[in-house]
Amino acid sequence: MATYEIEVLSPLFVGSGQKYPPLEYLISLEEEKFVVADMERVFTSPRFMLNDFLDKVKKPGFYLGDEYPWAREFPRFKFDSSKKTLLDLKTRKAEVLAPVAEGEGFYLPGSSLKGSLRTLIYKINLSAIKETFNEKIKKSLQNSGVKKEKLSEAAEMALTGTPNYSLFRALKVGDSLPLGEESLGLYQVKVLSLTAGGYRWKVLPGEQSTADLEQATSSFFIGFKPGVKLQGSFKVEEKYLTADNFPLVNKAYFNNWQERAREVQRQFLQNELKFYEEIGLSELKKFYQKLIQDSVEGIVLQIGFGTGFNSKTLKETVPLEELKGVLNWARIKYRENFPFPKTRKIVVEEGKPLYPLGWIKLKILE
Template identity: 85%
Template sequence: MATYEVEVLSPLFIGSGQKYPPLEYLTLAEEEKFVVADMERVFTSPRFMLNDFLDKVKKPGFYLGDEYPWAREFPRFKFDSSKKTLLDLKARKAEVLAPIADGQGFYLPGSSLKGSLRTLIYKINLPEIKETFNEKINESRKIPGTRKEKLSEAAEKALTGSPNYSLFRALKVGDSLPLGEESLGLYQVKVLSLTTNGYRWKILPGEQSTADLEQATSSFFVGFKPGVKLQGSFTIEEKYLRDNIYPLVNKAFFSNWQERAKEVQRQFLQKELKFYEEIGLEELKEFYQKLIQDSNDGIILQLGWGTGFNSKTLKEAMPADELKEVLNWAKIKYRENFPFPKTRKIVVEKGKPLYPTGWIKLRILD
């Protein structure tokens, strides 16, 4: 059994489905800390008055740090952040997306990494899968009641087998070893959108946008910091690929997969670099230039929240006209004469757009 090592290259968020609301956190801007309070300890403190709390929490804009600053003495977690991000969060009093964790700490689920690798395996075999993929997608969307989330099921079954006999049974990816809160930080995200003259920033909900980064809508999450490394177990069961007694289809999809994956991802990175070069975002241009330089000694891969349509789908397998038909069928918005997708989620630090979310470098260690 081998081990994978994931090096985080841009803030990585895998959600637990939970959120930290303003009544449970404090922003300590001068200390550059985001504190999630242990509310059980707050509630049992002699300083806590229940009736006072119930009166205050009913009012719009309640924020624990304003009303109960002493709650900082009862931290559940303390995450690093920049002063600017903390001040913006306090001003907006937004909910913060919480990362997945267990009793031992915060971790990368093996299922998340395996899901990204599944998509990547299809992409490195794109010439062989295009015809079947398109045929099955078009058949599925003509079946009444097909949901867009299930649109690719028939295509995947034709290409890699049914769940019980899937080619991906050969791929086993474990959860990473857990890490402590010092490996995570609080991050702010805004949505960039292409325009005919460059780009603007989205004001959500709706279709409004602004040239002023400060005025754009923000989302906040706690995720792994750039530079953090995670490790877990990794196996490709050769017996499933080698022995004829296992009735798996397209076993050659895994042939020399790591080197082919590096090349496919380098091509994708070049496209993203061109995207940011053309709209003149220097910080993002420099980020992708560095990713390309780093792509020789590992697989550069994007996963998790905020990574978007490009990293999670096989849109490259479909001719442009057919892709538009599928997007219309799925009621996904696109604009004529614009590349699809025309939006990107961007991590903003100290008032500057610095990173797309979720880029990692994957190495398989013996």
């Protein structure tokens, strides 16, 4: 059994489905920390008055740090952040997306990494899958009852087999070893959108946008910091790919997969670099130039929240006119004379757009 090593290159978030609401957190500007309170200890403190709490929590804009600043004495977690992000969160009193955790540790689910690698294996075999994938997608669209998340199911089964005999049974990826709160931080995300004259920032909900980054809608999450390293178990089960008694289809998809993955991802990085060069976002341009350098040493790919349509789909298998039909069916807006997709989720720090989300460098350690 080998081990994977992941170096986080931009803030990485895989959610637990939970959120930290304003009635459970405090902001410490002095420490530059986002503090999640241990509410059980707060509620059992002699200073806590239930009726007072129930009256205050009903009022709009309740924030634990304003009403019960002493709750900082009972921290459950403390996450690093910048003062600007903390101040923005305090102003907006937003919910904060919580990461996957086990006990007191935070980890990357093996299923998240395997899902990204699954898409990547398809992409490195694009010429071999394109015709079948497109044909099956068109057939699925004729079924009025098919759901968006099931659209590519028939195509994948035709290419890599049924769930019980899937080619991807050969790929075994474990959860990462858990890390402590010091490996994560609070981050702020905004949505960039192309315009005829460059770009603007989304004001959600709806189609409004603004040139003023400060006025754009923000979301917040707790994610792994750039520079953090994660490790877990990894194996491509060779017996499944070489022995005749394992009835898996298209076993050649895994041939020399790591080198081919590096090549495919380098082209992807070049395309993203061009995207940011053309709209004049120098910080993002520099980020992708550095990623291209890093891609020589490992497989650079995106995983998790906010990584977007390009990373998570196989849109390259569908001709443009047919892609428009798929997007219309899925109620995803397509703009003529614009690259698709025309939006990106961007991490903002100190008032500047600095990172796309979820970039990692993956190495397989034998």
